[in-house]
Amino acid sequence: MKTCTRLIITMGLLIVTGCGRKQQVTFMTGGAPHEFAFWKELCDDFEEATGVHVELVRSATQTEQRKQQIQVGLRGRKPDPDVFTMDIAWVGQFAWSEWLEPLEGYGVDASPFFRNIIELADRHNGALVGLPIFVDAGLLYYRADLLEKYGYDGPPETWTELSEMAAAVQQAERGANPDFWGFVWQGAQYEGLVCNAMEYFASAGGGFFDADGAPVVNSAPNRRALDFMRSLIHDKQVSPPNVFTDMREEEARMLFQNGSALFERNWPYAMQLHAREGSAVRNTFAIAVLPHFEGHESAATLGGWHAGVSRFSDRKEDAVEFVKYLTSYEVQKKMVLELSHSPGRTDVYADAAVAETMTGGLKDMFYSALPRPVVPYYPQVSTVLQKYLNAAIGAKMPADQALAEAQKDILQITKEYAQ
Ligand code: GLC
Numbered sequence: 218m219k220t221c222t223r224l225i226i227t228m229g230l231l232i233v234t235g236c237g238r239k240q241q242v243t244f245m246t247g248g249a250p251h252e253f254a255f256w257k258e259l260c261d262d263f264e265e266a267t268g269v270h271v272e273l274v275r276s277a278t279q280t281e282q283r284k285q286q287i288q289v290g291l292r293g294r295k296p297d298p299d300v301f302t303m304d305i306a307w308v309g310q311f312a313w314s315e316w317l318e319p320l321e322g323y324g325v326d327a328s329p330f331f332r333n334i335i336e337l338a339d340r341h342n343g344a345l346v347g348l349p350i351f352v353d354a355g356l357l358y359y360r361a362d363l364l365e366k367y368g369y370d371g372p373p374e375t376w377t378e379l380s381e382m383a384a385a386v387q388q389a390e391r392g393a394n395p396d397f398w399g400f401v402w403q404g405a406q407y408e409g410l411v412c413n414a415m416e417y418f419a420s421a422g423g424g425f426f427d428a429d430g431a432p433v434v435n436s437a438p439n440r441r442a443l444d445f446m447r448s449l450i451h452d453k454q455v456s457p458p459n460v461f462t463d464m465r466e467e468e469a470r471m472l473f474q475n476g477s478a479l480f481e482r483n484w485p486y487a488m489q490l491h492a493r494e495g496s497a498v499r500n501t502f503a504i505a506v507l508p509h510f511e512g513h514e515s516a517a518t519l520g521g522w523h524a525g526v527s528r529f530s531d532r533k534e535d536a537v538e539f540v541k542y543l544t545s546y547e548v549q550k551k552m553v554l555e556l557s558h559s560p561g562r563t564d565v566y567a568d569a570a571v572a573e574t575m576t577g578g579l580k581d582m583f584y585s586a587l588p589r590p591v592v593p594y595y596p597q598v599s600t601v602l603q604k605y606l607n608a609a610i611g612a613k614m615p616a617d618q619a620l621a622e623a624q625k626d627i628l629q630i631t632k633e634y635a636q
Contacts, residue, residue: 240270241271241272242270242272243271243272243297244274244298244539245275245298245300245302246275246301247275247279247282247283248302250278253273255552255555257273259543260272267538271539278465279408280306283302284303284304284596287301287303290527291316291527296527296529296530296531297530298527299533300524300525300526300527300539301527302350302523302524302525303347303523304520304521305588305589305591306589306599307595308346308591309591309593309595311346311525312346314593317341317526317528318527318530318536319346320348320537320540323533323537325345325348325540327348329546330544331349331352331561333583333584334352334519334521334561334583337591338523338588338591339523348523348540348561349521350522350523350524350544350552350561351522352519352520352559352561353484353522354484354485354517354518354559354583354586355482355483355507355517355586356485356517357373357505357506357507358473358482358487358503358504359481359504359505360479360480360502361501361502361503362501363479363501364479367385367389369382372503372505373480373508375511376417376508379400379480379508380399380400380448380449380453380455382479382480383398383453383455383480386479387455390479394477397477397479398456398457398472398477398478399455399456399480400449400455400478400482401457401464401478401482402469403464403469403482403483404446404450404456404464405461406461406604406607407465408603409465410610411589411602411603411606412518412520413446414443414446414606416482416507416518417446418439419516420508420509420513420514420516421439421509422513423441423442424439424587430590431631432628434620434623435617435624438510439620440616443610443616443620446606446610447610447616450610451612457472461611462611466486469482470490473487473491474490474491476498486557487557489555504575506582516587517582517586518586518587518589519583519586519589523561524543544561544562549562553565566580592634593634594630594634597630598630604623605620606623
């Protein structure tokens with residue numbers, strides 16, 4: 218009603234055609250629970266500035282569930298949601314499905330954003346179909362106070378060092394805290410496990426695909442890395458058994474934040490939460506690059522969330538204006554200061570207030586972080602990997618068998634798509 222009245226006053230001609238149509242943009246996004254107040258405030262600010270109401274529709278925290286929720290509307294060619302956030306892991310599938318409205322015709326300028334990420338994920342057959350709102354890369358969080366207490370000079374450089382430090386500190390700290398663990402990470406059967414595994418595999422000299430995109434899952438470096446992941450839980454026992462049953466980002470984040478872990482693998486969003494009032498590790502945590510296997514280089518998986526506009530939206534102009542707003546310098550700066558999500562725009566990192574934060578120093582990581590393959594069938598490949606990687610780290614299947622089975626299934630998927 219409010220919007221109709223405004224239309225009558227300001228755009229008399231639209232009265233007849235305008236009031237029957239939906240007078241709002243629907244924005245679907247998910248994420249960690251604390252983020253919603255932030256996105257809601259942005260929607261309200263946008264409405265105040267433009268008169269366009271943005272309805273915030275909350276989706277899940279976990280990436281696969283978020284995808285399912287958005288797909289319901291898109292598969293049915295429904296006008297809602299008009300705008301949504303997409304994991305870089307499934308931008309490819311959305312683009313190939315032709316669900317994304319090309320943005321350049323609406324005056325969207327991609328030049329302030331990470332060029333490598335735009336070219337990798339947001340450009341499809343030459344058209345710009347998304348923009349990175351924030352970018353992610355895997356980090357090692359550690360307790361600087363505990364490393365000092367036990368006489369270590371700094372964070373571990375190799376995975377062996379990590380597991381040795383984790384075992385020694387865990388044993389010593391258990392006296393005071395029986396729930397203390399050496400290392401927490403994402404091992405549940407979901408996309409986050411694939412992201413973690415890529416980091417171990419690449420830092421052993423392996424990987425999932427070769428330079429031509431052919432699957433090379435069953436290799437000696439991958440076997441070594443997967444066996445090491447399993448051993449963290451079952452042999453060295455420095456990672457809790459629930460790593461493979463249900464540990465995702467938030468479970469790992471909370472355990473570390475309660476003061477019950479020495480090391481944590483997580484994305485940049487955890488920095489702001491760890492540093493908040495009430496966090497047990499507020500003044501004692503630090504970040505480092507993830508370790509590597511002897512003789513190899515560290516690797517971080519490239520993650521992140523991209524804004525897209527539905528091809529079926531009936532409010533495309535307003536939807537694109539909202540995307541421009543979300544990716545504006547000011548909003549990206551506010552996002553990094555309040556949520557420690559690393560901006561998709563490169564210019565924001567030089568901002569004095571941003572440069573002072575831990576995120577300020579991360580920019581270079583996003584040029585070298587390891588992408589997952591941007592192919593329409595990546596979600597299927599990932600489902601296979603999730604199943605076998607989880608079986609291996611759960612000690613239900615030996616690492617070599619898990620990788621051999623995964624290779625077979627992935628080859629089948631790639632063959633089906635090649636036909
Ligand atoms: C983060 C990353 C995303 C990744 C997901 C896995 O949200 O940004 O790319 O797929 O974690 O849980």
